[in-house]
Amino acid sequence: xxxxxxxxxxxxLLAVGLGxxxxxxxxxxxxxxxxxxxxxxxxxxxxxxxxLFQLRLPRVLLAMVVGAALAVAGTxxxxxxxxxxxxxxxxxxxxxxxxxxVVVIVAGGAAALGGLGxxxxxxxxxxxxxxxxxxxxRIGPATHVATLLLAGIxxxxxxxxxxxxxxxxxxxxxxSIYFWLLGGVGDRGWSSLEVATPLVAIGIAVAVVLVGDLxxxxxxxxxxxxxxxxxxxxKRISLGAGALLAAAAVSxxxxxxxxxxxxxxxxxxxxxxxHRRLLPASIxxxxxxLVLADLAARTVISPExxxxxxxxxxxxxxxxxxxxxxxxxxxxx
Amino acid sequence: xxxxxxxxxGITLAAIVAFAAAACGxxxxxxxxxxxGATQSGFPVKLTDDDGxxxxxxxxxxxxxxxxxxxxxxxxxxxxxxxxxxxxxxADDYPAAAKGITQVGAGQFGTDLxxxxxxxxxxxxxxxxxGTAPWMAQVRKVGIPxxxxxxxxxxxxxxxxxxxxxxxxxxxxxxxxxxxxxxSAGLIEGSVAKxxxxxxxxxxxxxxxxxxxxxxxxxxxxxxxxxxPVTSGAKSAYPQWSVEALVKENPDVYLVxxxxxxSAQAVAKRPGYxxxxxxxxxxxxxxxxxxxxxxxxxxVQGLAVLAKDLHPEAxx
Numbered sequence: 001x002x003x004x005x006x007x008x009x010x011x012x013l014l015a016v017g018l019g020x021x022x023x024x025x026x027x028x029x030x031x032x033x034x035x036x037x038x039x040x041x042x043x044x045x046x047x048x049x050x051x052l053f054q055l056r057l058p059r060v061l062l063a064m065v066v067g068a069a070l071a072v073a074g075t076x077x078x079x080x081x082x083x084x085x086x087x088x089x090x091x092x093x094x095x096x097x098x099x100x101x102v103v104v105i106v107a108g109g110a111a112a113l114g115g116l117g118x119x120x121x122x123x124x125x126x127x128x129x130x131x132x133x134x135x136x137x138r139i140g141p142a143t144h145v146a147t148l149l150l151a152g153i154x155x156x157x158x159x160x161x162x163x164x165x166x167x168x169x170x171x172x173x174x175x176s177i178y179f180w181l182l183g184g185v186g187d188r189g190w191s192s193l194e195v196a197t198p199l200v201a202i203g204i205a206v207a208v209v210l211v212g213d214l215x216x217x218x219x220x221x222x223x224x225x226x227x228x229x230x231x232x233x234x235k236r237i238s239l240g241a242g243a244l245l246a247a248a249a250v251s252x253x254x255x256x257x258x259x260x261x262x263x264x265x266x267x268x269x270x271x272x273x274x275h276r277r278l279l280p281a282s283i284x285x286x287x288x289x290l291v292l293a294d295l296a297a298r299t300v301i302s303p304e305x306x307x308x309x310x311x312x313x314x315x316x317x318x319x320x321x322x323x324x325x326x327x328x329x330x331x332x333x
Numbered sequence: 334x335x336x337x338x339x340x341x342x343g344i345t346l347a348a349i350v351a352f353a354a355a356a357c358g359x360x361x362x363x364x365x366x367x368x369x370g371a372t373q374s375g376f377p378v379k380l381t382d383d384d385g386x387x388x389x390x391x392x393x394x395x396x397x398x399x400x401x402x403x404x405x406x407x408x409x410x411x412x413x414x415x416x417x418x419x420x421x422x423x424a425d426d427y428p429a430a431a432k433g434i435t436q437v438g439a440g441q442f443g444t445d446l447x448x449x450x451x452x453x454x455x456x457x458x459x460x461x462x463x464g465t466a467p468w469m470a471q472v473r474k475v476g477i478p479x480x481x482x483x484x485x486x487x488x489x490x491x492x493x494x495x496x497x498x499x500x501x502x503x504x505x506x507x508x509x510x511x512x513x514x515x516x517s518a519g520l521i522e523g524s525v526a527k528x529x530x531x532x533x534x535x536x537x538x539x540x541x542x543x544x545x546x547x548x549x550x551x552x553x554x555x556x557x558x559x560x561x562p563v564t565s566g567a568k569s570a571y572p573q574w575s576v577e578a579l580v581k582e583n584p585d586v587y588l589v590x591x592x593x594x595x596s597a598q599a600v601a602k603r604p605g606y607x608x609x610x611x612x613x614x615x616x617x618x619x620x621x622x623x624x625x626x627x628x629x630x631x632x633v634q635g636l637a638v639l640a641k642d643l644h645p646e647a648x649x
Contacts, residue, residue: 020578050608051577058604175538187540187576189604303578304568305541 001277004284008064011288015060015295016052020302023052054189062185062193062252063294064287067259069200069249071267071286072207074260075279076242079214080235081145087261088246091152091239092129095159097250100125101180102163106170118180119195119251126247129155134239145221183254183309185294192252203245207279210238214275258312259286259293262320269323289316380500383483383493384465390478393502394457398437400446404460404482405431406629407494410510411503418454421446427623427631448472460497462628484628485570486553487518487636493628510630517633518557521640525559528644533560533586534579534611535620537571538593539603544574554625554632558639560586576605586643587611590622618642 017023030042031052070088077086088094100121133155137148167177213234216224225231246260267281290308293315297308377391398419399405405425408417414430422438425431435454439447446468451459452475459472459479469479480500482493491511498507535551537543545551546567555562563582564574587600587609594600597617606612620642624635641648 020575021581047580047583047608050580050605054605054608055577055580176540179538179541184541187542187604298575298577301568303566303575304572305575306573 001271001280001284004281004288008284008288008291011291011295012060012064015063015291016056018295018299019051019056020298021048021051023048023056028052055187058188058190058193059186059294060291062188062196063290065193065196065200066185066249066253066256067263067286067288067290068283069196069203069245069286070256070260071263071282071289072204072279073242073245073249074262074286075264075267075275075282076207076210076214076238076245077260078264079217079275080238080242081149082217082220083145083149084265085261086149088242088250089156089257089260090149091243092133092155092159093126093243093246094250094255095156095163096129097122097126097247098181098255099129099159099163099166101251101254102166102177105176105180106166116191116195119192122251123247126250127243129159130239130243130247134236180254182307183256184297185253185256185290185308186298186305188252196248196252199244199248203241203248204283206237206241207245210234210241211275211279214238214279218273256290256309256312258309258316259290262316263289266316266320266323269326375499375504376502378499378502380480380496382479382481384481386479386481388458388478388480388500390458390500390502394500396455396457397501398451398454398456398459399425399461400437400459401462401627402427402623403462403484403627403629404497406627406631407497408460408501410494410630411498411501411506413501413503416501419451419456446472448475451477458500462493482628485548485550487550487557487632490550490628490632491515494630514630514633518636521633521636522557524647525557525640525644528559528647530559530561531585531643532563532582533588533643534563534582534584536587536589536593536600537622538590539600542574542576542579543571546570546572550628550632551625554636554639555588558636559643560639576603580605580608583608583610585611585616587617588639588642589617589619590626591619592622594619 013025016028017025027042027044027048030039031044031049033039034041035053073088074086077088077090078084080086081090100123101118104118104121133148133152136155137144137151139147167174170177213224213229216227216229217234219227221231249256263286264278264282267278267285271277271281290312293311294308296315297306297311300306376393377389379387379389381387395416396418397408397413397416399408399417400421402421402425405417405420406427408414409428409431414428417431417434419437420431420434422436425434425436435450437447437450437454439445444466446459446466448468448471451472456477459477460482461469461479462482462484464483465481472479480497482496484490484493491514494511495504495507498504533555535545535555537545544564544567545555545562546564546569549570552562552564552570563579563584564572567574589597589600597615597619600606600617601612611617620638621635624631624638637648
């Protein structure tokens with residue numbers, strides 16, 4: 001765990017320092033100290049100041065928040081569904097968010113709410129879809145995990161169809177839709193961060209409270225309820241928290257794959273299946289992973305950039321496979 | 334800006350635009366070729382297109398389908414608008430008469446061509462200028478020739494217009510058109526040459542930021558308009574660009590494709606943009622991208638617009 005904390009600190013410093021324009025740690029320290037009114041204005045190029053405060057810092061911080069949110073959502077869903085394939089997309093959150101965003105882009109409302117129109121619509125779409133899937137999967141008093149998975153997949157396919165139709169009917173906005181679907185954390189400024197951070201903090205706080213129940217769930221639903229877990233209440237709350245996290249992340253960064261699915265697995269291979277260790281590890285691991293993936297995306301062919309979703313897959317998949325081959329005996333539940 | 338001491342160059346923007354508009358000749362009757370033997374005597378015409386495909390036209394095509402807005406504009410400018418039976422889609426918006434023509438675009442992004450529709454239209458030829466596409470083989474298989482052009486410079490565009498003139502049996506109209514375009518371009522370039530080059534950046538799209546690099550038509554036009562694009566080191570024609578690099582490169586003039594932003598004010602509000610000199614000095618301009626991204630007859634108008642944005646005191 002200490003290694004992970006150090007890793008995040010290291011990734012943060014690296015990501016703030018490196019980029020199309022290198023900003024030395026000394027300049028960064030002096031500029032931050034100046035911002036905090038500790039020292040007078042240092043002699044640093046004005047462009048460096050703009051790059052650091054308006055572009056680099058919010059970008060790195062957003063990558064941390066989004067990475068952590070996706071990883072925790074993945075941990076919650078994998079624990080809840082006891083299914084290694086579960087990720088934030090599974091209950092329709094990603095497709096719901098995408099539909100919300102696409103509708104607003106096509107309707108020309110992207111500039112509404114101070115440029116956050118797309119984020120707001122994505123958030124609403126994600127939450128509404130998650131709720132809908134949950135209601136559809138509910139039979140009598142209980143929600144069966146398998147029904148929930150299937151309802152999520154069915155709704156996600158339905159929404160994908162709707163998105164395809166909306167896209168083929170809209171001419172001019174294809175490009176912005178395409179890039180929104182591709183995902184990214186660049187050039188969003190502080191406003192996206194201000195919106196996402198409180199929501200993600202709430203989601204993570206709820207997940208931390210649920211750690212005990214998540215551990216009980218690994219033994220199966222029946223056993224969990226015998227051991228005193230209020231299973232239905234746990235399911236509702238963890239679904240809600242996961243949906244909130246995924247919706248917050250997707251609404252500001254678009255659809256970034258792989259982080260939510262793979263981070264919990266990677267962390268399980270590193271720290272084991274106990275959620276008391278797994279959850280904090282996933283928070284840190286998700287943040288590190290996305291910060292580094294974004295760093296690679298913006299530096300490899302600088303000043304040109306790669307889509308971060310492609311980088312998360314390129315970096316994550318081989319690393320995960322390597323871990324998988326090394327420690328084959330670890331349980332998944 | 335208006336108070337700057339200006340060098341009067343004997344050529345105003347209004348004159349250039351009027352000249353360029355005349356050169357375009359979009360659908361004007363005087364540009365119509367005579368259908369007499371003079372223009373048809375060249376047939377059968379054997380030409381090789383930009384994909385290296387040999388195309389033979391035995392007679393001037395009477396039913397033309399264009400699958401690129403630039404080809405649509407060229408066909409109209411050659412006075413052959415009444416032979417145009419199909420266009421690609423809503424992007425074929427110039428001249429106004431093009432909007433009423435059957436659209437043959439299909440597929441998710443309208444980038445696929447509906448082959449059945451083209452066959453039903455009894456097309457004699459399909460013109461295309463965006464590279465190779467899967468539908469081409471099918472169209473050729475049913476016996477309809479496809480002729481492609483890939484202009485990446487002003488000179489290419491002139492050459493392609495001349496080539497299409499020969500293919501369509503309107504070579505004299507084409508030669509006259511390109512001669513007028515060359516004259517206008519020459520006048521503009523002559524004036525630009527007396528100015529010092531400004532550094533500039535051309536935005537194709539934002540979030541992520543996309544621009545133009547060497548090898549694109551827009552890049553060639555920017556250079557001819559007296560700009561030294563800060564994206565000269567780009568490895569592709571339409572690269573994604575980091576805003577950080579933009580802030581560091583700090584161009585004198587920031588040009589935005591009309592569909593990429595709603596206003597210069599909206600551009601100024603983006604994260605990091607208030608650090609740009611171009612933003613502080615009000616040198617952010619929205620540019621009608623159909624004038625500079627289409628290798629067609631209005632390209633010289635686009636050149637004039639860019640030259641004015643880059644050197645307002647000379648072309649005011």
